[in-house]
Amino acid sequence: MQIVSVSSLKGGVGKSSVTLGLASAALADGVPTLVVDLDPHADATTGLGVHATSELNVGRVLARRSKPGAIRAVAVSSPWVTRETGDGGKRRLDVAPGSSASSPLDRSTYRAADLSRLVRALEGMAADYELVLIDCPPNLNALTRMAWAASTKVLSVAEPSLFSVAGTQRTMTAIAHFERDSPRAVGSAGVVVNRVHPDAREHRFRVDELNELFGPLLVAPVIPENQVWQRAQGSAWPIHRWPGADAEDLADRYTQILRGLLATGAPAEEHASAGE
């Protein structure tokens, strides 16, 4: 079972969108998947057509030392499954919904023992899911640390802008420090580049810069800026089922990223370029 955290210390760069794109690709490929929404703003939960309740939210599981597999108690099926197959079929896409109930857990100080709460909650789930995607809040507090501790891979999301490149460097440094200081190692890391305009000179420059800085960690292909994303997300619809050539292109890119993640367990070897 691959456990992939999608994180970035910078807000609004597309963490939830990347989580949703990969979830959509996993559903289309028939990969049994659980999305864990650790962001109290719960955008990924909303995008997957799910609403947390006072009983069904991931904060309830993480508020205390949980039993192995405890996340099962709050996992609900996304209506995307019916949208993909018409009848639900045998495909599986579940969500451990995010909500403001997680906010009190997102402290800047925490005990090392707290870091293993999500690890335990996901223990023994390999028969249920092939992939777990964790959408993280845009900070380095306890929830992101819990996600990293549980992950086989951390994907950092970057936009091709100066501030985002700097934010990505900070994120990768933080992952390296976490590796050094924590008893729980992060399996591997990768950088997904989102919102690229292939025709914009500044974007080409920044993608080249990201290639220079992160080399093989850069995940291919890059994701272009496209308004179709906002329409699909606003309708809580998987991008793989949204009509039109733009949606098809985005869907195809997410499928390539997903297959790379699952095939190698490591970031795609190929370097990204703005024109891809």
Ligand SMILES: Nc1ncnc2c1ncn2[C@@H]1O[C@H](COP(=O)(O)OP(=O)(O)OP(=O)(O)O)[C@@H](O)[C@H]1O
């Ligand atoms: N490739 C894209 N093309 C067009 N719009 C995009 C793209 N990626 C993300 N967006 C839009 O940008 C906005 C921010 O994206 P998103 O919510 O995924 O970022 P985030 O990093 O999860 O934000 P936060 O830090 O608040 O959790 C959303 O409205 C989303 O629809």
Ligand SMILES: [Mg+2]
């Ligand atoms: Mg988000």
